[in-house]
Amino acid sequence: MSSAAEGAEAIATVLEATPLEALHRSLGAKMTAFAGFHLPLHFRDGILAEHRHTRSHASLFDVSHMGQADLRASASMMERIFPADIQTLPSLPLGGMRYTFLLNEAGGILDDLIIARLGEDCFRIIVNASRKGEDFRHIETLLGKEGSLTPRPDLALLALQGPEAARIVRAHADNEESAIAAMPAMSSAETRLADRRVLLFRSGYTGEDGFEIALSSEDAAPLAETLLRHDALAPAGLGARDSLRLEAGLCLYGSDMDETTSPIEAGLAWSIPKRRREDRAFPGAEIIARQIARGAARRRVGIRALGRIPARRGARLLNEKGQEIGEITSGAVVPDGEGLKAIAMAYLPPSFSKPGCRLRFIARGKAIAAEVAALPFRPSRTHRQPQRTEKP
Amino acid sequence: MSATLYTKQHEWARIEGEIAIVGISAYAAEQLGDIVYADLPEKGATVARGGEIAVVESVKAASEIYAPLSGEVAEINAALEGDPELVNRSPEKEGWFLKIRLSDVGERRHLLSAEDYQRFLQEESA
Structure with missing residues (x-):
């Protein structure tokens, strides 16, 4: 037997471990290299079983490799960088979130990312692991003196995805069950889960209901272990994450989009609302407007x-x-x-x-x-x- | 049942008279991950030891399978058509790929015993 595409086990490069590394190994993870991180490709039952389990129950993914940063800037400054509607985004306690892009002057996608509004002039961004260095530098350049960016490598990120995700999260919410039940998709809340402070996002990359949980690195493994005691929850790796997102029609940066692709070509025009198409305040806006008018x-x-x-x-x-x-x-x-x-x-x-x-x-x-x-x-x-x- | 013999490319063969049953080892199946498609040769096709006889597609990659022995394809495992994951569940039994009517039974001297194959795997991973 010989394999055309061997698993990307890096040999020479030094890989970063996430705070869940030891837990992954104890759960029988088959590890792989991804964007400079050592992460589970799958656990004992394999990719297809994890895909099925996510659709029927719920899975826990370690997505701590993703780049988190806090931005201090006004909403109008944010709209000069990103093509999303930021002005009407609510702040915490029930914060709003947007899926948006970092675009070059030609309207090409430098990265796709999530923006969550925490306060009036305070935002959390979550970017792709492979892009975070360049994204952060680029955003800082665009911000100039009108804002600041603070990377948050001190934080881990867990994704709890599937039809049973809400039930599992509610079981650990400390007297805030109703608040979590009231969270619509693409909203965020600061809360405690199993007595640990978390920033909870009702979002994900699987097409299922679910949550992404940002918390301190020290708290990540203990919370993951607590959550995994639920019979309905199983760990899942990057393999199932990829097949689930593809089935949900979601793009993988570097594969389904890159700087030669525009959001219009990618069929993501919905993420650029009418007001933003008209104000044209973001990079690449002229080309985006032309593609919307004439078709890509x-x-x-x-x-x-x-x-x-x-x-x-x-x-x-x-x-x-x-x-x-x-x-x-x-x-x-x-x-x-x-x-x-x-x-x-x-x-x-x-x-x-x-x-x-x-x-x-x-x-x-x-x-x-x-x-x-x-x-x-x-x-x-x-x-x-x-x-x-x-x-x- | 006769002994299962192996190749260093992770195929196995069990020789019964003039017929060899052929598949991929449990180690290979585990490395490939979920197998989703097996492209098998036609019954009657001639195969030469070391030549490509099949391709398995797993969720991760496509891999070629080589003939551990020479001869003619006597039968293919029809169960793999509808249930390729059978290879993962039972790689060295129900998940067999094909049967070869051997042209030279003496070629078995090129194959590894189960012990030698296990030793080879340990050296590989060392």
Whole structure:
């Protein structure tokens, strides 16, 4: 047996450990290198089992590699850096969050990130691990004297995702059950979980309801251990995180988007509201406005392989005439009822981007039948409406 | 049941008369992770020792499987078509790939015993 793409076990580079490293090992993690960190690829039951468990119950992911920083700046200054609506974002105690981008002057995506408003002029940002150094420098340059950025390497980040996530979090909330129940998707709150101070975000990267939990490094492993005592909760690694996000139609920076891709091409125009399209105060705004008006030359689409041969990143895509029209940016195999299905994403010209459009991808020299599929592959189940609390 | 023999490429073979049952070792299956597709040869195809006979796709990667022995494909494991994860659940029993009608039973001298294969794995990981 020989493998075309061996796991990315780094040999020469020094990898950073997260505060959960010892816990991962005790749970039987198969570790991998990712963005300079040593992280679980999967645990004992494997990627597919972890994917299924997240969809049916809940999983705990260590995402401490992600870059957290605190920004001090006015909302109007923030809007000169990011294309999101920041002005109307509420502050804590029930803070608002935005999914947005750091763009270059050509409207290309330098990174995708989350902004949470903590106070009037105080924000937490969560950026991709592979981009944090460059992001932080770039943001500081743009802020100049009108704000400051403080990296928070002292914090860990856990993601608790799945239909049972809210029940598990509520079981550990200290007398604030109703406050957590009232948190809609993309909101944040400062609270205590199992007696540890956390900043709780109702967000995630799986398409499920769930939470991301920022807390001090020292508290991360003890809280993870406490949470994992729930029968419904199991640890999950980067493998399932990737297949879950792909099934949810979410982009991976560096694969499905980079500085040559715009949010419009990526189908993420919804994240740039009308007021921001008109004020054009952010980098790349002119090009973004033009792409919105005239349409982008290519669009991100879902791809469904018609067999079970996985469509992997880099595979060329052909139309029915055999002409090359694009390539796979990321692919995964996910559960499909009792079986499995191969799904992927790609950028294609608008004439090939309609769901149902037949095409082929090249795997091991063979042309494999596939078709364009609507994104997401599975409807989102995030917590849109505040839950009604039942009075006894 | 006859002894299971191994290659350094992590295939196994169990020889019964003129037929060898062939699969991948438990170690290989664990390294690959969840197997989602097995591309097997046609029945009747000629295979040469060391030549590529199959490709397995796991959630992580595609891997080639090499013939541990020469001969002709006598049977393929039809159960893998609908349930490729069988390779993970039972790599050295129900998760077999194919049977080869051997052209030279003497080729078994190239294969490793279970003990030698375990020793090889330990040297590899050392």
